[in-house]
Amino acid sequence: MIKAIGGYFGLEMSRAESLRYPDAQYFQSARACFYALLIQGKPSKVWLPYYNCDAMLGPLQRMGIDYGFYAIDEDFTISRALRLAPTEWLVYVNYFGLCDRQQAEVLRRFNPAQVVLDHAQAYYSPPVDCLATLYSPRKFFGVPDGGILVSNVRVGSTAADEEASHQRMSHLLKRFATSAEAGYADFQAAEKSLEAFDVSEMSQLSRNLLACADTPTVIEQRNHNFLTLHARLAEHNALAFDPSTLNGPLCYPFLNERNDAVRPDLLGESVYVARYWAECQGRCSPASWEYKLSRLLLPLPCDHRYTDADVQRVITLIEKGLKGD
Template structure:
């Protein structure tokens, strides 16, 4: 609808979507992707340098290269905390990922260790964690948690102007969502890859009206409850196996169950049973030591626990994992 036009009444029906709900967090700015939100933040804040974890996707480096900001790598400890070698100088920032949505306590420790005004929290894997009021900024990626074609959210202590342009490419990114709903994940996978590639355009735009409306229809409390319950169900089955990379505490709402296993056939076994697990992040392999590459990438299986699934699904996943024949 063009600005200044009266809202339409009548005519054909639009896609039927439940009533609007409030997002879990207030004061957010809406962008077409998390990396576009990061770019807007960098342009506004202009740090002299930013410290980045080696364990992160290359997509988050593109905004730094766009602005021409120097970055330095830091290592994570075995507990997914910032390693001891980091010293932040004036004007420098540090970006920390709330890995798998289960690192809330580690964020608290980080903000005691460094000046919060120099910390950018990447909550792409932690949609339900509220922005920390003292941190410089918090970035979210709702696409990791919900079926929306695009979207990034930013909470910032730095004043940032809203983009002049609204993203209108969302309609071209809906094919995989519709095929996943009405057909199968296999049928929509090529379209999913194309949709992801289309978000490489970093120039900040306001989140599409389609994504904003879909996101506003989500029953967030139900999603929160189901994810936590499914995490606990898997942990009850797999916890004795000793494979959990990071534990959930009561305030965390996880992205997945980050399971570790030196089981060379597990990924194939899961996929052959139509249980699809991502790899976080293959493009970080060259930056990691061999033992960390094995632990965080090759032998890490982010098991699905999202709001589409329940007890029977968690039982099916755990039975396949524990059947090591």
């Protein structure tokens, strides 16, 4: 289209960079990326971690592809029992953007050409030489749709539904103009609409918004907030991390036996913490590590939106809750 000159003003956002993964294929969602990859590759079976959301199951079920689950150990490495047949694939999740070391071990143990790395929680962890790496920028930025596929395998796609993308903007605009609470019902509707996956591409709206991300600032602030939380909460956290490897993590994963009581206190003070992932409890033993994670883990917000004062408020609430005050 010819660029318009003059007329009314639109939103003004400075483009900070080009798209982060220029050689990737851009889809409506990470689920759509996976679906397109399955159509092209047609594995006989796919192995996924018990500790994962059900979003990845939809494409497998639609394709009629067999799948199974594997356990992870307490350091998020794969249980030693798993073996892959030559026509099978394995999906490994880079949990919280903190498992680069563990995924390197996965690629040593298994044929990289059979491994799909799920970086939905690891937007800033670079892709590596394997079958494919999947990204979900909606976990990191306010965009109405988007999934990124990095792979040497070229897959088919269809044109983006730009109008549908515009209709998924209301929760972003309401949070920008009023509050998180004002847009929550619209957010739920937007997420629901993306369950109807196909192989359509990422909208131009999402591409333009992603290009506004100031990557160095975002990574620096996420790392800083993570380290601030870790300095105060590490002694109460059953999980251990290597802070020297931080690269813009999704959240600060906090595991403590009292978290069942802490979560409602956070909610009451408008600190909204996701649950990863309640649905896995239906396929796990109540005694398993995955079941414990899905019930007790608090993925505390540490992203680039938050100041030291915001992070300190979260710390104060956590410490108060652990004491039972």
